[in-house]
Amino acid sequence: MSAIEISQVKKRYGTLQALKGISLTIEEGEFFGLLGPNGAGKTTLISILAGLARADEGRIAVRGHDTVADFRNARRMLGVVPQELVFDPFFTVRETLRIQSGYYGLNANDDWIDEILENLGLADKASANTRALSGGMKRRVLIAQALVHRPPVIVLDEPTAGVDVELRQTLWRFISRLNREGHTIVLTTHYLEEAQALCNRIAMMRRGEVVSLEKTGDLLRRFAGLQLNLSFAAGDLPAVLRPRVIGTGAETTGSAAAAVSGSARYALRLNSYDDVEPILAQCREAGCRLEDIEIKKADLEDVFLQLTSEPQINGARA
Numbered sequence: 001m002s003a004i005e006i007s008q009v010k011k012r013y014g015t016l017q018a019l020k021g022i023s024l025t026i027e028e029g030e031f032f033g034l035l036g037p038n039g040a041g042k043t044t045l046i047s048i049l050a051g052l053a054r055a056d057e058g059r060i061a062v063r064g065h066d067t068v069a070d071f072r073n074a075r076r077m078l079g080v081v082p083q084e085l086v087f088d089p090f091f092t093v094r095e096t097l098r099i100q101s102g103y104y105g106l107n108a109n110d111d112w113i114d115e116i117l118e119n120l121g122l123a124d125k126a127s128a129n130t131r132a133l134s135g136g137m138k139r140r141v142l143i144a145q146a147l148v149h150r151p152p153v154i155v156l157d158e159p160t161a162g163v164d165v166e167l168r169q170t171l172w173r174f175i176s177r178l179n180r181e182g183h184t185i186v187l188t189t190h191y192l193e194e195a196q197a198l199c200n201r202i203a204m205m206r207r208g209e210v211v212s213l214e215k216t217g218d219l220l221r222r223f224a225g226l227q228l229n230l231s232f233a234a235g236d237l238p239a240v241l242r243p244r245v246i247g248t249g250a251e252t253t254g255s256a257a258a259a260v261s262g263s264a265r266y267a268l269r270l271n272s273y274d275d276v277e278p279i280l281a282q283c284r285e286a287g288c289r290l291e292d293i294e295i296k297k298a299d300l301e302d303v304f305l306q307l308t309s310e311p312q313i314n315g316a317r318a
């Protein structure tokens with residue numbers, strides 16, 4: 001049985017078709033990444049999965065339980081960490097987790113609650129009022145809440161947005177352990193290095209569609225092209241080279257200095273190292289003067305930029 005089966009899910013907000021017929025299957029035990037730029041439809045899909053929004057068409061089943069017809073059982077299988085911080089501010093961390101356990105009929109859950117608190121670095125905050133916690137600590141409580149009933153399928157919607165490195169590492173250690181113990185994990189994140197390191201399979205979404213769905217290794221291999229980053233001291237990229245542009249290069253090198261200096265920067269796709277010389281010759285012939293040259297192997301960030309910015313994706317399957 002699959003952990004999650006999504007079939008032809010469509011959702012419209014007014015005139016906006018937020019989901020255009022999403023179909024994908026996530027198997028038991030997977031660490032699955034759902035990636036895409038802002039507005040791609042990831043949160044909408046997760047909201048439908050969690051029963052917080054209704055699909056216009058299509059269906060989702062969690063371990064065989066339909067999220068509409070068999071909502072209670074589907075929900076019991078799921079632990080969802082939402083993107084937004086929403087709390088009842090009157091309770092302590094422990095009370096919050098006990099109340100959450102009560103929703104699932106778990107009245108003697110303190111051993112597991114203690115383990116979660118320990119693993120998320122919240123043990124010394126157990127008696128603190130949730131109202132008094134910092135944003136990062138509140139996010140830890142949200143994660144803890146999603147885990148109280150030991151759900152076999154854990155869905156994390158940007159769990160590390162705006163949190164410090166320590167929580168990211170603590171969280172991934174714990175979530176990876178749960179995955180090793182058999183829990184299925186579905187993750188959306190804008191930290192692509194996290195997705196690359198953690199996810200065994202990745203779906204890329206763009207404008208309500210899945211534009212690629214494959215194993216992380218295959219995805220990287222398929223795009224294992226090379227990238228040439230150029231920054232110009234004088235002149236600009238010749239028009240003949242425009243079709244090769246895949247970005248500015250600043251995103252993938254993190255070169256804030258070059259981005260601030262205002263010089264024109266481009267990341268160009270290379271098919272092989274042999275492309276470098278003709279490209280440099282074309283720049284020279286166009287009268288440009290280069291300030292910096294860098295050759296880089298593609299990582300998930302490059303793949304993401306290519307898949308989510310190209311108008312037509314070849315070989316995409318969903």
Ligand SMILES: Nc1ncnc2c1ncn2[C@@H]1O[C@H](COP(=O)(O)OP(=O)(O)OP(=O)(O)O)[C@@H](O)[C@H]1O
Pocket residue numbers: 013016018036037038039040041042043044045
């Ligand atoms: N309740 C709503 N009413 C109207 N439009 C909505 C609503 N929720 C989402 N949308 C729109 O649907 C589209 C998909 O949004 P969604 O939040 O699912 O994207 P996302 O991939 O999660 O983006 P992000 O990475 O920014 O979280 C966006 O264009 C968004 O503006």
